[in-house]
Amino acid sequence: MPAPAIEMIDITKVFPGVVANDRVNLTIDQGEIHALLGENGAGKSTLMSILFGLYESDSGVIKIRGEEVKIKNPNDATALHIGMVHQHFKLVHNFTVTENIVLGLEPRTGPGNLDLRSAEKRVAELSETYGLAVDPRARIENITVGMQQRVEILKILYRNADILIFDEPTAVLTPQEIDELLAIFRRLKAEGKTIVFITHKLKEIKAAADRCTVLRRGKYIDTVNVADADENELAEKMVGRSVSFKIEKKPQQSGDIILKIENLTVIGAKGIPAVSGLSLDVRAGEIVGVAGVDGNGQSELVAAISGLLPVKSGRILLKGRDIIHDSIKSRNEGGIGLVPEDRHRHGLVLDFRLDENLVLKSFRKKPYSNAAGFLQFHKIAKHAQALITEFDIRAGSGPATPAKSMSGGNQQKVVIAREIDLSPDLLIVSQPTRGLDVGAIEYIHRRIVEERDKGRAVLLVSFELDEILGLCDRIAALSKGQVVGVLQAEEADERRIGAMMGGLSSEGVLHA
Ligand SMILES: Nc1ncnc2c1ncn2[C@@H]1O[C@H](COP(=O)(O)OP(=O)(O)OP(=O)(O)O)[C@@H](O)[C@H]1O
Numbered sequence: 001m002p003a004p005a006i007e008m009i010d011i012t013k014v015f016p017g018v019v020a021n022d023r024v025n026l027t028i029d030q031g032e033i034h035a036l037l038g039e040n041g042a043g044k045s046t047l048m049s050i051l052f053g054l055y056e057s058d059s060g061v062i063k064i065r066g067e068e069v070k071i072k073n074p075n076d077a078t079a080l081h082i083g084m085v086h087q088h089f090k091l092v093h094n095f096t097v098t099e100n101i102v103l104g105l106e107p108r109t110g111p112g113n114l115d116l117r118s119a120e121k122r123v124a125e126l127s128e129t130y131g132l133a134v135d136p137r138a139r140i141e142n143i144t145v146g147m148q149q150r151v152e153i154l155k156i157l158y159r160n161a162d163i164l165i166f167d168e169p170t171a172v173l174t175p176q177e178i179d180e181l182l183a184i185f186r187r188l189k190a191e192g193k194t195i196v197f198i199t200h201k202l203k204e205i206k207a208a209a210d211r212c213t214v215l216r217r218g219k220y221i222d223t224v225n226v227a228d229a230d231e232n233e234l235a236e237k238m239v240g241r242s243v244s245f246k247i248e249k250k251p252q253q254s255g256d257i258i259l260k261i262e263n264l265t266v267i268g269a270k271g272i273p274a275v276s277g278l279s280l281d282v283r284a285g286e287i288v289g290v291a292g293v294d295g296n297g298q299s300e301l302v303a304a305i306s307g308l309l310p311v312k313s314g315r316i317l318l319k320g321r322d323i324i325h326d327s328i329k330s331r332n333e334g335g336i337g338l339v340p341e342d343r344h345r346h347g348l349v350l351d352f353r354l355d356e357n358l359v360l361k362s363f364r365k366k367p368y369s370n371a372a373g374f375l376q377f378h379k380i381a382k383h384a385q386a387l388i389t390e391f392d393i394r395a396g397s398g399p400a401t402p403a404k405s406m407s408g409g410n411q412q413k414v415v416i417a418r419e420i421d422l423s424p425d426l427l428i429v430s431q432p433t434r435g436l437d438v439g440a441i442e443y444i445h446r447r448i449v450e451e452r453d454k455g456r457a458v459l460l461v462s463f464e465l466d467e468i469l470g471l472c473d474r475i476a477a478l479s480k481g482q483v484v485g486v487l488q489a490e491e492a493d494e495r496r497i498g499a500m501m502g503g504l505s506s507e508g509v510l511h512a
């Protein structure tokens, strides 16, 4: 037997107020695909950041291919042939693929001459070997998120990585891109690479991983052979209780129309209509889902309703009044809550504290400000403490925790907690459970249904068909910026919605 690719032994890492890794052990064999599973805040990213030299552990030993090593920074990791693909890519958008890949180790033919030609050739070869289908000359700004991720993979392969770490690589991908990525994992494995990947999706673990290590609250729980474990068992190991994957819902009692979209056209980033002539209603007490392949106008639709993008033509009526000329702030105050798809850009102020993030939209009001306009910090902290308990937000230093130091899933819970807490008439939730663990998903789904039962109108945008089918009362399939058809939940199934997302109307007619 060759030595394991990676041995992390008794790794401990303490942050203020939290033991992120508590004597964790992890053994990864050469040439295996190993999944890392655990609740939000369990310590997965921390452990991988230690392996890649972004953090130093307080104690513990790391062995790479049998040799004890010290990994003090990412350069040490690279020298040991370890590479990491981060969840938030670090690419320069107006550079080409190859320029990004060689950044920091520019090949030169002689003094001052950058030899991009030979770099391009090598990038093309690597892309070919691993079936990545990346164009070495494409500009990052012109390629999809899925392709950008492959550029990140090429970047580490170019540096001769043979241990590849992925932190939640599938969280930003569409279902089809996920299948493709898992196929790439298998090809990397076939070429002898070792892969560690973090995911919350048990289906992906079943589909791609050989073994899976489970962490809970900073501690090592178990390592299992994936072939012998079922999804329920994995979920239970991870959260320490059984998890229900079924969403309980009472029959629907819908009321007045809260959101009425009429013949809406919105121009997208490419200068052409991303939403064209779209009409849709959402009533009080119902959840309407928008299903569609990424890039069919769902982002622009949400941006237009919330005020982030201007409307070219058509109307958006909130409780009967056209809001297209209203500011974002007055839309918020008028009763729109939004859980945006990009929590870092539109959901949080990462440099603010947790409690401040929880009052981003209400800090000017009583009780968070007094009559003279001064912030009431104890009230803000008390409010945060209540939501931390209610939504099970895990943060080392409680209300004072800086948002940027929180784990990805816990940041997402902060955004959801704030928006639900505002009790908006219209709650728009876009990819709400991205990055959440199965226990947190169960809870958030229940809360969304509760909001509906309290009479809120809910508009849900999601790439997860299971989520759409489980939660929604009506489902609108979007294709090329238009609603191809709307189905009642009872008549909807995966196949039917899938066909509609592909442009077929509910009667099976191809949409113009
Ligand atoms: N730089 C930091 N400063 C302070 N605390 C941190 C820092 N990084 C992580 N933590 C804390 O360490 C704990 C583990 O976080 P980590 O990001 O490793 O979790 P995770 O398992 O990756 O969770 P998720 O699934 O939500 O991404 C959390 O409580 C988090 O708040």
Ligand SMILES: [Mg+2]
Binding pocket: 044, 045, 046, 407, 408, 409
């Ligand atoms: Mg993480």
